[in-house]
Structures are given as C-alpha cells and as structure tokens.
Amino acid sequence: MVTINVNRFKCGYCGACVGVCPFAALELVETWIEVSKECTSCGICAKICPVRAIEVER
Amino acid sequence: MKNEYDVVVVGAGPGGSMAAKNAAQRGLDVLLIEKRQEIGDPVRCAEGVSKVWLKKFIEPDPRWISAELKGSRIFSPDGTMIEMAEEIAGAEVGYVLERKIFDRALAYESAKAGAEVMVKTRATDLIIEDGFVKGVKVMHLGETYDIRAKLVIGADGVESKVGRWAGIDTSLRPDDIETCAQYLMSGTGLDQDFCHFYLGNEIAPAGYIWVFPKGQGLANVGIGILGSRSGKKHAIDYLDEFVKNKFPKAKILEIDVGGVPVSGSIERTIANGLILVGDAARQSDPITGGGIVNAMETGRIAGEVAYNAISRRDLSTNTLQEYEKRWRAKIGLDIDNSLIVKNTFITFTDREINALAHSLKGVNFTTMSLLDLLYALFKANKKILWDLRVIFKNVIKYDMDFER
Ligand SMILES: Cc1cc2nc3c(=O)[nH]c(=O)nc-3n(C[C@H](O)[C@H](O)[C@H](O)COP(=O)(O)OP(=O)(O)OC[C@H]3O[C@@H](n4cnc5c(N)ncnc54)[C@H](O)[C@@H]3O)c2cc1C
Numbered sequence: 001m002v003t004i005n006v007n008r009f010k011c012g013y014c015g016a017c018v019g020v021c022p023f024a025a026l027e028l029v030e031t032w033i034e035v036s037k038e039c040t041s042c043g044i045c046a047k048i049c050p051v052r053a054i055e056v057e058r
Numbered sequence: 059m060k061n062e063y064d065v066v067v068v069g070a071g072p073g074g075s076m077a078a079k080n081a082a083q084r085g086l087d088v089l090l091i092e093k094r095q096e097i098g099d100p101v102r103c104a105e106g107v108s109k110v111w112l113k114k115f116i117e118p119d120p121r122w123i124s125a126e127l128k129g130s131r132i133f134s135p136d137g138t139m140i141e142m143a144e145e146i147a148g149a150e151v152g153y154v155l156e157r158k159i160f161d162r163a164l165a166y167e168s169a170k171a172g173a174e175v176m177v178k179t180r181a182t183d184l185i186i187e188d189g190f191v192k193g194v195k196v197m198h199l200g201e202t203y204d205i206r207a208k209l210v211i212g213a214d215g216v217e218s219k220v221g222r223w224a225g226i227d228t229s230l231r232p233d234d235i236e237t238c239a240q241y242l243m244s245g246t247g248l249d250q251d252f253c254h255f256y257l258g259n260e261i262a263p264a265g266y267i268w269v270f271p272k273g274q275g276l277a278n279v280g281i282g283i284l285g286s287r288s289g290k291k292h293a294i295d296y297l298d299e300f301v302k303n304k305f306p307k308a309k310i311l312e313i314d315v316g317g318v319p320v321s322g323s324i325e326r327t328i329a330n331g332l333i334l335v336g337d338a339a340r341q342s343d344p345i346t347g348g349g350i351v352n353a354m355e356t357g358r359i360a361g362e363v364a365y366n367a368i369s370r371r372d373l374s375t376n377t378l379q380e381y382e383k384r385w386r387a388k389i390g391l392d393i394d395n396s397l398i399v400k401n402t403f404i405t406f407t408d409r410e411i412n413a414l415a416h417s418l419k420g421v422n423f424t425t426m427s428l429l430d431l432l433y434a435l436f437k438a439n440k441k442i443l444w445d446l447r448v449i450f451k452n453v454i455k456y457d458m459d460f461e462r
Contacts, residue, residue: 014102015217016237016317020230020285024222029180030093048232048285050239050293050315 003039003057004046008032010053017045017054059176059203063089065364066194066207067173068181068220070097073336073353073360074213075164076115080361081211082171086368089205090165090173091196093180098161102216102316103350104240104278105155106253106270108426111351112153115358116167122160125271127152128251129426134415135258135408142423142431143252151426152253154270154278155350164354184210184223184332190373191224191331209364209373211333213357216317218338224329228340232285233404234321236265236347239293240280242312246305248277256300257411263287264404267300279305282318282347284404318347322397323390328378333360341389345396345403346428352393356385395449399432402445414439 006017008031015028025038026045033054046054067078070092078090105124112118128150129143144151169175178198185193185204193206212220216235221228248254250271257266264284269277281297294315301308319340327339335341335356342349363381367373406414417438423430433450436443 012100012313012315014100014316015215016235016315018217018219019228019317019319020232020235022229024219024229027219028093028217044232047289048235048237048317050237050288050317052292052294 003041004035005055005057006033006035007053007055010051012051012053014050017049020044020048059089059174059179059198059205061204062193062206063087063174064207064368065089065209065211066091066205067211067213068194069093069212069214069336069338070165070175070177071161071213071215071336071353072164072350073338073357074211075161075168076354076357077211077213077333077335077360077364078168078173078175079164079171080358081364082168082173082361084361084365085172086365088168088173089207090168090175091179091181091194092165092175092177095178096158097165097177098158101157101312101314102238103155103157103314104268104270104280105157105272106268106348107153107155107350109150109152115351115354116164118153119163122156122163123153124156124273124276125154125250126150127154127253127271130253130255132255132415133257134412135260136412136415138412138415140415140418140423140431141252142426144424144426154253154272181214181220184220186224189330191329208368209331209333211335211360211364212338213335213353215337216319218334220332221327221334221338224332226324226326226329226334228324228334228338230285230317230319230321230340232288234319234340235285236282236318236320237285237288237293238280238282238316238318238347239297240278240314241297241301241310242272242314243277243279243301243305243308243310244275245308246277246279250275258408260408261300262296267297276311278314279308280314284320285317318342318349320344320347320400323386323393326382327385328375328382330375330378331373333363333378333381335360341385341393343393343396344400352389355388359384359388398446398449402443406442410442414442
C-alpha cells in the first residue's frame with residue numbers, strides 16, 4: 001500500500017526524509033525514494049522535506 | 059570486488075574517505091563503497107570550512123577551493139551587522155570548497171593509500187552473526203552480493219541506515235535536523251571576501267540564511283530551518299522569498315538540497331564489529347550545521363582504531379571503545395556546547411535577536427571565532443543568556459578550541 005506520495009519531479013534526492021523516518025521505512029535508491037510497508041503515514045518526512053516533494057495519502 | 063575484506067566502509071563522503079585512507083595506509087585490506095555514481099554529487103553543502111581545521115587533514119589544493127574568506131558578517135532581523143574578521147590583511151580564515159571535486163579528491167586519497175573504491179554500490183543490510191557485524195549486503199547494478207568484513211565503518215551520512223541495522227537508533231526528530239535548500243547564483247554582487255549570515259524567525263525560523271562567496275562572482279545562497287518549524291512553508295519557500303527580495307536580478311545555476319543533523323551527540327557510535335562516523339554518527343555541529351571537518355576527524359580516528367582492533371583480533375565494543383573515547387575527547391565537548399547554544403537560540407524572538415545584536419555595538423571582533431562572539435554576547439546579556447554560562451566555565455578549563 002502506498003502511504004506517501006513522493007513527487008519525483010520535485011525531489012532533490014537529498015535523503016533528509018530517510019534520516020527522520022522513525023520506522024526506517026524510506027530508502028534513497030539512486031535518484032528516487034522507495035517506501036516500504038513499515039510506513040505509517042506519520043507525515044514527518046512530508047513536514048521536513050526541503051522542497052515540499054512529499055504528500056501523505058490519507 | 060572480492061567477497062572478503064578487513065574493513066568495508068559504507069559511504070564516500072569526507073568521513074568515509076578519511077576512514078578508508080587511514081585504515082588502508084596501515085596495511086589493512088579496505089573496500090570503500092558509495093551508492094552514488096558520482097562521488098560528491100549532487101552537493102548537499104554550503105561548502106564553508108575553517109582553514110586551520112582543514113589543514114590538519116589535507117594540504118589545500120586550488121582545484122577544490124572556490125574562494126578564500128577573510129571573515130563573516132552576521133545580520134540581525136533589523137539589519138544590524140556584526141562583523142568578524144582577521145585583523146591581519148591576507149590572513150584568510152576560511153575556504154569555500156568545491157565539494158564535488160573535494161570529495162572525489164578525498165576518495166582518490168584513499169585509493170592511493172590502497173583502498174578499493176566502488177561507486178554505484180549500495181549497502182542494503184548488515185551481515186550479523188552471533189551478535190557481531192560481519193559484513194554488508196550490497197546491491198551493485200541490480201545484483202546483490204554478500205561482502206564479509208572484520209569491521210564495518212558506517213559513514214553513510216544524514217540518511218544513515220547502517221547504525222539502525224545494528225540496533226543503534228539514529229533516527230532524527232524534526233527538531234534534530236536543519237532542513238536546507240541552496241541556490242548557486244550569479245549576479246548577487248556579493249563581497250567575495252566575506253561569508254554572510256542572516257538571522258530571524260520571519261526569514262529563517264530557528265535557522266539562518268547564508269550567502270557564501272563561490273569565486274568569480276558566484277555565491278552559494280542557502281537556508282536551513284529547524285525541521286520542527288517546517289511544514290506550512292518549507293526551506294525552499296523561504297529561500298525563494300529571500301532571493302526575490304535581496305537578489306531579484308541574480309540567476310540560479312544550480313539547486314542543492316539536504317538535511318543536517320543538529321541533534322548533538324548520540325549515546326553510542328559503536329557496536330560489535332561496527333563504527334559510525336560523521337553525519338551517520340550525528341557528529342555535525344548543532345549550531346552552525348558544519349560537519350565536514352568533524353567527519354574527517356572521526357573518520358581518521360576510526361581508521362586508526364580499525365587497525366588497532368584488527369591487530370588485536372578483537373572487534374568487540376570493548377576494544378572499539380577506543381574510538382568512542384577518542385572522538386568524544388576531540389570534538390564531543392564542542393558539540394555539547396553547541397547544543398546548549400542551539401537550544402537557547404531557537405527560543406529567541408526577532409526582538410531578542412535584535413537586542414543581542416545591539417548589545418555588541420562598538421565591540422570589535424578580530425577573529426572569526428564563534429566562541430569569542432558568544433562570550434561577548436554573554437557578558438552583555440547575562441540574564442537572557444544565563445543557560446550558556448556552563449560553556450564558558452568549560453572553556454577556561456579546556457582552552458579556547460572553538461574555531462570551526
Ligand atoms: C545544505 C547544507 C549545507 C551545509 N553546509 C556546510 C558547511 O558550510 N560546512 C560544513 O562543514 N558542513 C556543512 N554541511 C554539513 C556537511 O555537508 C556534512 O556534515 C558532511 O558532508 C558529512 O560528511 P559525511 O562523510 O559524514 O557524510 P556525507 O558527506 O553525507 O557522505 C555520506 C555518503 O554516504 C553515501 N551513502 C549513504 N547511504 C549509503 C549506502 N547505503 N550505501 C552506500 N553509500 C551510501 C551517500 O551517498 C554519501 O555520498 C551542510 C549540509 C547541508 C545539507
């Protein structure tokens with residue numbers, strides 16, 4: 001299930017979201033972010049993304 | 059790539075490359091892996107570094123120096139300026155680097171020392187047996203491999219997973235990270251001798267805007283805001299506003315984004331068979347967000363400790379404790395002090411920041427030392443800066459070693 005939506009046209013693949021994810025659910029692979037099933041839609045990544053590339057799907 | 063090494067270093071930033079170099083120099087069989095296809099790119103840095111500190115690790119090379127700095131200018135929200143500069147003409151105190159070239163040069167240093175380097179190679183997990191880290195699982199060009207190692211050094215930066223895989227919780231809370239965006243710009247008309255800092259909750263909540271000269275009329279114009287203050291507006295929105303007001307005619311040649319840990323030291327940076335260095339160990343400075351020289355320092359120590367531990371055939375935390383002790387003795391206190399400063403400053407309103415700046419009128423700073431600045435502020439504003447008193451107690455005890 002996709003719980004967050006990373007806009008890869010906006011994403012600067014900096015990895016900041018990976019560092020704040022409390023569940024280690026994100027991974028920066030090459031130039032995109034992969035989201036695993038551990039994601040709980042907590043929204044911390046969306047809050048701190050420098051370029052507003054992440055949206056939480058509720 | 060072989061399937062076994064003495065040491066595998068994950069991440070070829072300044073921390074990882076220094077670790078690999080120092081381990082390889084001592085004769086260890088070292089593999090340095092980097093998941094990106096180009097070391098150092100894309101840049102996640104404002105590229106400012108202190109000259110004296112950098113020189114401890116590498117001879118400066120014009121190929122990766124974009125500009126030399128004479129001093130800094132700090133602007134409070136009402137525009138009051140504090141200038142800090144070396145008195146002696148020609149005594150440049152800092153560099154603005156070209157990280158793309160610098161990081162690659164450091165990786166090359168490790169290769170020259172004998173380390174094997176592999177790019178486009180991503181660690182995906184640790185191999186753990188009997189409570190000891192015994193290597194890494196990697197993906198290279200879509201294939202997975204197991205690589206065994208006596209010791210793994212995690213230098214995988216802000217997005218570090220290596221520590222977490224070994225049970226060290228390195229996740230950052232929103233108030234543990236500065237979220238940053240930067241433009242490389244032409245046409246700002248910047249004085250190329252000074253780095254400029256702009257403070258204020260309107261323009262950069264619990265953070266600051268920096269304008270660093272990049273040579274030849276270019277400048278790194280960037281912002282970091284505390285993660286807990288991001289959300290409605292994000293770093294890029296604040297940056298766009300600043301640029302629109304301040305440099306409406308300047309042109310954007312590059313966009314850089316990233317996060318810097320400002321959590322302060324974490325409890326544990328080792329596990330059996332594992333050492334964490336640099337941003338992966340959250341060793342960046344909580345007030346400036348600077349982490350290049352700290353990563354180099356701890357990378358170097360990690361490379362030396364790797365050799366000692368492997369020579370003794372004991373990779374347990376008992377032996378690796380040497381790393382923990384040495385890095386904390388070198389930079390632990392500075393990081394702790396900066397955390398105290400950060401926790402004080404993020405509570406200030408713009409009025410308070412202005413008042414602090416006004417209190418320094420007539421004070422002449424002839425060094426670029428952050429500690430000198432803080433001490434002058436403390437003396438003039440003991441009441442609101444009372445929480446900082448412990449720092450100056452320590453300073454007298456441990457010498458003035460705060461030049462980063
Ligand atoms: C916007 C911004 C401005 C900054 N400005 C400054 C400044 O002016 N001065 C300063 O001193 N510091 C600054 N910093 C901080 C500085 O960039 C870092 O502290 C420094 O790069 C840390 O070095 P490092 O080697 O620990 O990690 P990094 O340089 O981040 O290197 C980590 C490397 O590991 C790689 N990696 C990650 N995961 C894996 C994996 N699973 N497998 C393989 N490789 C992996 C990454 O791709 C990366 O190349 C800034 C940071 C930001 C974001």
